[in-house]
Amino acid sequence: MSSPTLPESSSNNSEPELGSVERVSAPRHRDGLEFDHVSMVFPDGTHAVDDVSFNVRRGEFVTVVGPSGCGKSTLLRIASGLTAHTAGECRVDRQQLGYVFQDATLLPWRTVRRNVELNAELQGMAKTERRQRANEAIELVGLTGHESKYPKQLSGGMKMRCSVARALVLSPSVFMFDEPFGALDEITRERLNDELLRLFVHEGFAGLFITHSIAEAVFLSTRVLCMSARPGRIIADIPIEFPYPRQHELRYEARFGELCGQVSEVLKEAHG
Numbered sequence: 642m643s644s645p646t647l648p649e650s651s652s653n654n655s656e657p658e659l660g661s662v663e664r665v666s667a668p669r670h671r672d673g674l675e676f677d678h679v680s681m682v683f684p685d686g687t688h689a690v691d692d693v694s695f696n697v698r699r700g701e702f703v704t705v706v707g708p709s710g711c712g713k714s715t716l717l718r719i720a721s722g723l724t725a726h727t728a729g730e731c732r733v734d735r736q737q738l739g740y741v742f743q744d745a746t747l748l749p750w751r752t753v754r755r756n757v758e759l760n761a762e763l764q765g766m767a768k769t770e771r772r773q774r775a776n777e778a779i780e781l782v783g784l785t786g787h788e789s790k791y792p793k794q795l796s797g798g799m800k801m802r803c804s805v806a807r808a809l810v811l812s813p814s815v816f817m818f819d820e821p822f823g824a825l826d827e828i829t830r831e832r833l834n835d836e837l838l839r840l841f842v843h844e845g846f847a848g849l850f851i852t853h854s855i856a857e858a859v860f861l862s863t864r865v866l867c868m869s870a871r872p873g874r875i876i877a878d879i880p881i882e883f884p885y886p887r888q889h890e891l892r893y894e895a896r897f898g899e900l901c902g903q904v905s906e907v908l909k910e911a912h913g
């Protein structure tokens with residue numbers, strides 16, 4: 642598999658560059674994930690999501706936006722098996738699932754390398770293989786040279802790269818992100834968006850991403866799903882037609898602004 646040609650970064654930020662490497666891939670499943678009329682009512686009666694249906698196939702990157710509390714995280718938790726839904730079906734191969742949380746959730750007593758190896762270790766992967774895969778993932782997220790550092794020595798952006806690398810080690814066919822870059826400054830966030838798309842082009846996973854940033858949603862996605870206020874329903878499914886790889890400057894194009902406006906109008910309705 643050859644790596645895509647990487648565009649020049651437009652930022653002088655001191656974050657390291659995403660690497661471009663050949664990597665050995667684990668056997669992959671062709672399917673992504675599917676929500677089929679999924680509803681969720683918590684035991685206390687909170688109706689979080691209502692009759693949600695959508696698919697994300699490999700090679701698709703779907704972003705969910707909607708008002709706070711409308712059930713976005715609940716959808717990811719259902720897909721990952723952390724929360725049981727109360728109606729409908731959610732089909733996903735959980736053996737091949739990557740999950741990046743809002744917080745990097747790194748273990749402070751482990752180095753970058755040992756944090757990146759964690760999921761593979763928990764799955765019982767042999768040491769030589771997990772070391773090799775960790776090295777590949779570290780290179781893919783641009784953390785080569787920082788393997789021996791501890792989380793407290795990393796910037797916010799580097800911590801998130803480490804978190805992404807930890808999930809990458811298992812070569813996920815479905816990769817879910819719960820607002821991972823929300824706490825970062827705008828320039829770092831845009832840079833990580835650019836690099837996440839390079840990973841997406843390189844790995845071809847099914848991506849499911851949650852954000853409050855409309856520009857982030859439009860830049861990353863093949864489709865943007867807008868949810869209503871709780872109980873969350875899908876009220877719009879907006880295709881984003883730009884081909885991949887996408888360049889940083891796409892954000893300055895008129896059509897990009899139009900699509901952001903379209904998503905914004907739907908969300909204004911959702912907020913009421």
Ligand code: ADP
Pocket residue numbers: 683684685687688689707708709710711712713714715716871
């Ligand atoms: P979002 O990610 O869109 O902000 P969440 O999925 O976190 O929303 O939450 C959806 C709704 O479900 C919220 O009203 C939240 O308070 C509620 N909720 C989340 N977890 C639980 C729980 N364990 N028990 C009861 N209500 C919950």
